[in-house]
Amino acid sequence: MATPSSRLRESEHNYPAEPLLRVRDLHVHYLTPRGPVRAVDGVSFDISRGEVLGLAGESGCGKSTVAQALLRILQPPAVITGGEVHFGDRDILEMSDDELARFRWKDVSMVFQSAMNALNPVITVGEQIEDVIIAHGAMGKLEARQRAADLLDIVGIERNRLDAYPHQLSGGMRQRAVIAIALALNPPLMIMDEPTTALDVVVQKEIMSQIDELKRQLGFSILFITHDLSLLVEISTRIAIMYAGQIVELASARDIFERPLHPYTQGLMSSFPSLTGQTEALTGIPGAPPNLLQPPSGCRFHPRCQHCKPIFTKIVPPLVEVERDHWVACHLYTDVGVRA
């Protein structure tokens, strides 16, 4: 949200635009009987206008938890225990219930992981688009219906499917319908939480190019969450790699693919086959993700890391900018590592 004063400042002094979303030191704990599980542990990142930030990592690394924390839709026992999430000049974590209800979907909408479960089975697709438009007081009933039909058009579903129930649509169409709902209020930021995971490869490809197309037309920013790095190649501007509740590497998509610095990112890269290059044996990453009830001391990746030195198990590596706009949390690039 550019307020008049901030716009003035930009034009006068030519400062870089403020980021749309600014996450600082976000902590989310799952309160279990055996103690808090630190699912998100000090995550910070920015998303600028029109940018696509890819957030990748293994299952259970906390990436979906980050997404849900941004809209404050975490279910108990998950609790946001600290940090700041600024959207424009407002802190989402400080919002009252009313403010939050107005903020949700209007400013940040979300495409859920499984379209199969994201649509209410007993309400027509049309009504599920209309209700969000009406709830935010954007339009009356008739106009909302018109807008809902237009939205179906935009995502490539026939307008007359407005009165169809979710079970009458194919998997791909359902995911398109979910995207149509996310577009309903034209939000500046969309969170996409594994939007294509449940679909077969062909439909996956279609949906991805659709998202790309819509993004170019409408210019919204995306936080794209996936465990499949190959999906991020074409779409993302920057990529953040998450491991055990923390961001371990953050850089432009190009840098992540061409020069991954963190051993974990390097491992992820060698976990999927290249279509064009030479056939190589996949190396992958040995071991399993850590138990976040008792995360490993020091660098959390150390039990699975080939480059580990004793001192790395004691000291936590900070996320530092080792090259221009290339951030890594790894001792191989810190003073500790150099001295060891």
Add this chain to the structure above:
Amino acid sequence: MNFILRRLGFYLVAAWASLTLNFFLPRFMPGDPATALFARMQGRIQAEQIQTMREAYGVSDDPLWQQYGAYLVNIFRGDFGVSISYFPTAVFDVVRSGFVWTIVLVGVSLVLSVLIGNILGVMGAWKRNGFVDSVLPPLLMFVGSFPFFFLASVALFFLSFEWGWFPLRHAYTDGLAPAWSWEFIRSVLYHLVLPAATSIVVAIGGWMLGMRNTMISTLAEDYVTMAEAKGLSQRRVMFNYAARNALLPNLTAFGMALGFVISGNLLVEIVFAYPGLGYQLLTAVNNLDYPLMQGLFLMITFAVLAANLVVDLLYVRLDPRVRAG
């Protein structure tokens, strides 16, 4: 549409089957009501009297299939024979008057207990471990675990007999003529409070727990989370997204429970001397009024079938996924 037609066909067959069973079962039993009565009287009645009674009971020596045909024809004409205990009133008329009162009592208590129970269940699940959720289920289950006749008797003893807040018996003040007058309706409602309230208090806990449990699993569904992310009002998320879906399995349970509700009402009617089907059944059994018993069984069966048909139609209305099949 297709689905509804198929269901209708099913209920038609079920109705025919119950009619047929109702006819054959008593006839497969050894002896007949008249001979049983004769045996009890130990020879104090004459053979001619037995013959007259056999005729009154509709017992004849015609071939079974002929009797069956005549029986079906009679049923369609609404002729269930003549009641013995209410002689010479026709069974049909006796059952009809009882049916009205049972429907009033069962209808009111069932609708209210299901409605209140489900709403409490929704609220309990919504504010998990809140006041409604932590206090009501154990309390209601405690009350509901008492034998019903005990609870009803205690209520009757204190509220009606000792303190005189409510009438002791019957569906309306004795001597009042049934009419659509305010006075009569008020009397009916006044007599209805205690029997309805006791059966509601007993039943409500089960409905609440059932709804609460399905609601909790529904609340974890993605579409509920998404509805919340959409910034919809709490009411809409709670009812149109969560409760609307949680209702479906409970509706099935409701349909299955209906069969027991009408027969379960028997105790209420007996304790409060409420002139419904249950009370009549007791009278019929006490007086060995076989025609009335048969008529009552048939009526109860039909009522349960009709109620289940309504539940089926409701299900079609509420779950679009059923319509397609």
